[in-house]
Amino acid sequence: MRPLLLLLALLSISALAQPAPQDTPVAAPAPEATASALLAPDAKVAFIKNAARIEKPRADVWRWAWFAGYTALTLGQAVPIPFLTDTGLRIDFAVGAITSAVGAVLMVAMPLDICGNARDFEALADDASSLEVAQKLLKQDADDEAFNTSWLLHAGNVLLNAVGSLLLGIVWHRWESAAINFVAGAAVGEAMIFTQPTGLIRARGALDAGNWAVSPFIVPNGGGVAVGAAF
Numbered sequence: 001m002r003p004l005l006l007l008l009a010l011l012s013i014s015a016l017a018q019p020a021p022q023d024t025p026v027a028a029p030a031p032e033a034t035a036s037a038l039l040a041p042d043a044k045v046a047f048i049k050n051a052a053r054i055e056k057p058r059a060d061v062w063r064w065a066w067f068a069g070y071t072a073l074t075l076g077q078a079v080p081i082p083f084l085t086d087t088g089l090r091i092d093f094a095v096g097a098i099t100s101a102v103g104a105v106l107m108v109a110m111p112l113d114i115c116g117n118a119r120d121f122e123a124l125a126d127d128a129s130s131l132e133v134a135q136k137l138l139k140q141d142a143d144d145e146a147f148n149t150s151w152l153l154h155a156g157n158v159l160l161n162a163v164g165s166l167l168l169g170i171v172w173h174r175w176e177s178a179a180i181n182f183v184a185g186a187a188v189g190e191a192m193i194f195t196q197p198t199g200l201i202r203a204r205g206a207l208d209a210g211n212w213a214v215s216p217f218i219v220p221n222g223g224g225v226a227v228g229a230a231f
Helices: 002-017 041-078 087-109 113-122 128-147 151-171 175-194 199-209
Strands: 212-219 222-229
Touching: 041 087, 041 113, 041 128, 041 175, 041 199, 087 151, 087 175, 113 128, 128 199, 151 175
Parallel strands: none
Antiparallel strands: 212 222
């Protein structure tokens, strides 16, 4: 029963943590931007700011969805403990609750950099004078997204779940529970890493490769200039 509940929780959290689809502006007929416009510093600033505007809500949804999921897993395993008569089950649930609580704490304590830098992006002037700062912020936040999906995070996920599982096996001799705890916990952690937004990594790559464009757009409430890239 417990592995099934963890699997259902994993599927629910993964679906919730997927970034919500963005509204797509309706493009108006317009000539393609010239090469000089594509290279204009103010257009690059606009591109970077737009990428940050898109990524911030995605990062928030991912962060708080996983916080809610880890909190639910923590409470779901901690609350029944006083009512369990089997000592072994109480130990299993306690270790599971602790490892889930660590995940919830990390989601609050270590948000993606874009969550804190969004206001800095918005404060940038829409001209060439802000290009250097905009590029530094983009690099910082893209590097942060890359680190948080790197092999180090995968290794950390495996290590955290291995520690809890080894305690179950070595200290309390509950090796079957240890195996279940490790597989389920590691799967949840991998799903968390897999669903993390990586839009700024792609935006930086598109900007470096010149694979982006500037064009007018029309939306129901007005118009403006859309800056986009092929992600």
